[in-house]
Amino acid sequence: MPGRYYSKFIPPSLSMSELVCQKLDNDATDLLIDKWLERPHRPDAYYDWFQRVRERRHHATTNARNQQRLLWNKGVFVPENIFIRTVDTGRLIPLDRTWVTHVYHHKSMSRLNMMPVIFSMLPELMLLRGMHDRGCDDIYVIVTDLKRQEMDQVTEYFQYTATMSLRYLTAKLAQQIDEELMSAAGAFSLDQLMELAGLACAQTLAKVYHKDKYPRVLVCCGPGNQGGDGLVAARHLGMFGYQPTIWMPKRLKTQCDNMKIQTLAPSDDTHSLSDALARSDVILDAIFGFSFKPPVRAPFETALPLISSSGLPIISVDIPSGWDVEHGNAEGVGLNPDVLISLTAPKEGVRQFTGRHFLGGRFVPKSMEEKFALNLPDYPGFDQIVELPQTKGTNGAQRL
Numbered sequence: 001m002p003g004r005y006y007s008k009f010i011p012p013s014l015s016m017s018e019l020v021c022q023k024l025d026n027d028a029t030d031l032l033i034d035k036w037l038e039r040p041h042r043p044d045a046y047y048d049w050f051q052r053v054r055e056r057r058h059h060a061t062t063n064a065r066n067q068q069r070l071l072w073n074k075g076v077f078v079p080e081n082i083f084i085r086t087v088d089t090g091r092l093i094p095l096d097r098t099w100v101t102h103v104y105h106h107k108s109m110s111r112l113n114m115m116p117v118i119f120s121m122l123p124e125l126m127l128l129r130g131m132h133d134r135g136c137d138d139i140y141v142i143v144t145d146l147k148r149q150e151m152d153q154v155t156e157y158f159q160y161t162a163t164m165s166l167r168y169l170t171a172k173l174a175q176q177i178d179e180e181l182m183s184a185a186g187a188f189s190l191d192q193l194m195e196l197a198g199l200a201c202a203q204t205l206a207k208v209y210h211k212d213k214y215p216r217v218l219v220c221c222g223p224g225n226q227g228g229d230g231l232v233a234a235r236h237l238g239m240f241g242y243q244p245t246i247w248m249p250k251r252l253k254t255q256c257d258n259m260k261i262q263t264l265a266p267s268d269d270t271h272s273l274s275d276a277l278a279r280s281d282v283i284l285d286a287i288f289g290f291s292f293k294p295p296v297r298a299p300f301e302t303a304l305p306l307i308s309s310s311g312l313p314i315i316s317v318d319i320p321s322g323w324d325v326e327h328g329n330a331e332g333v334g335l336n337p338d339v340l341i342s343l344t345a346p347k348e349g350v351r352q353f354t355g356r357h358f359l360g361g362r363f364v365p366k367s368m369e370e371k372f373a374l375n376l377p378d379y380p381g382f383d384q385i386v387e388l389p390q391t392k393g394t395n396g397a398q399r400l
């Protein structure tokens with residue numbers, strides 16, 4: 001077995017192993033399925049599924065492409081050593097991730113939702129067979145003798161590449177999705193979306209910057225809807241026990257006043273901002289979102305450098321303010337946040353962002369996610385946010 005030729009950015013490849021190609025025809029897998037089904041089982045979805053697979057096998061054997069190809073070298077045929085090369089993206093996926101990935105890529109399978117993969121050889125072969133029957137014609141099984149630690153690194157790599165199938169939005173597409181969410185397809189009001197977006201922003205800040213260490217949050221709000229997200233976030237942060245202060249040079253909002261959240265008087269100069277920066281622990285940048293068009297105009301062209309030079313940690317909403325929605329911080333005038341909370345889906349311009357990256361906006365109906373091929377990751381439990389793996393300065397275009 002060759003040494004470690006792969007890393008997060010050098011994917012494992014077939015050339016890593018001296019592979020022997022063998023063919024496993026459907027009769028052989030049917031035999032295995034039959035044997036497995038004969039064992040005592042409590043009926044469950046997994047069991048039913050394979051029973052249906054068995055019933056359909058005659059159809060399958062009349063299928064001209066009824067072969068699964070197995071490739072392996074000297075490794076042991078155990079789940080940790082098995083990779084599947086997917087037919088659609090051609091990526092190598094560790095077997096224990098395959099089910100999830102498959103559900104992810106083949107929406108038709110999603111109603112079989114996340115049945116547990118049973119880690120023994122027979123069910124795995126059955127799983128492959130089931131995938132085959134469901135339209136995944138060429139399934140490559142690569143058995144290697146990677147060690148556990150190497151496997152973990154490969155898994156890390158796959159987690160990274162999995163996020164690369166996430167769709168990054170252009171400004172136009174982000175606006176289109178926003179409009180659609182508020183049309184009959186989504187049937188949300190702007191206030192509802194803003195409430196959820198602001199909650200996701202507040203949750204992200206609270207997750208990264210604990211209120212005991214960073215109690216004083218300066219919420220910088222721009223003149224558009226993103227400024228509204230900022231106000232909502234300020235309200236939630238107040239509820240979470242932070243002491244937010246709002247800098248919103250263009251207008252004020254009553255809900256935050258009612259909660260006695262301090263709001264700096266609107267003004268076209270940035271003196272009040274400078275003072276507030278000196279009294280803050282962390283900044284929530286809710287200045288510009290996907291409708292930003294460079295160059296930055298007053299008073300923000302003075303505010304952005306002031307915020308940057310404060311040296312305080314910054315958490316940006318949707319896109320770091322001053323970054324072009326599609327081309328990022330090409331002009332170098334934008335903020336450089338430590339944390340980003342993208343809403344709905346990341347924007348094209350943040351592909352180069354290397355800090356901690358969260359996704360929020362858990363309001364996109366499945367139909368819309370599919371229509372726009374967003375490939376959104378699953379949100380954990382009841383959270384409004386999901387953390388995306390950090391990119392290390394690549395352009396994210398890499399694939400196996």
Ligand SMILES: NC(=O)C1=CN([C@@H]2O[C@H](COP(=O)(O)OP(=O)(O)OC[C@H]3O[C@@H](n4cnc5c(N)ncnc54)[C@H](OP(=O)(O)O)[C@@H]3O)[C@@H](O)[C@H]2O)[C@H](O)CC1
Nearest residue numbers: 193223224225226289290291292293295296297318343344
């Ligand atoms: N579906 C979602 O994900 C939701 C996201 N939300 C958030 O809304 C923003 C987008 O909101 P929008 O109102 O379309 O735009 P912005 O907040 O980005 O800001 C537009 C305002 O900014 C002014 N602007 C634009 N460029 C500049 C500039 N170079 N200098 C100064 N000012 C600028 C612009 O002024 P104009 O005079 O040009 O009109 C606007 O006043 C999205 O990113 C999310 O954060 C929603 O909360 C809900 C759903």
Ligand SMILES: [K+]
Nearest residue numbers: 288317319321
């Ligand atoms: K922003």
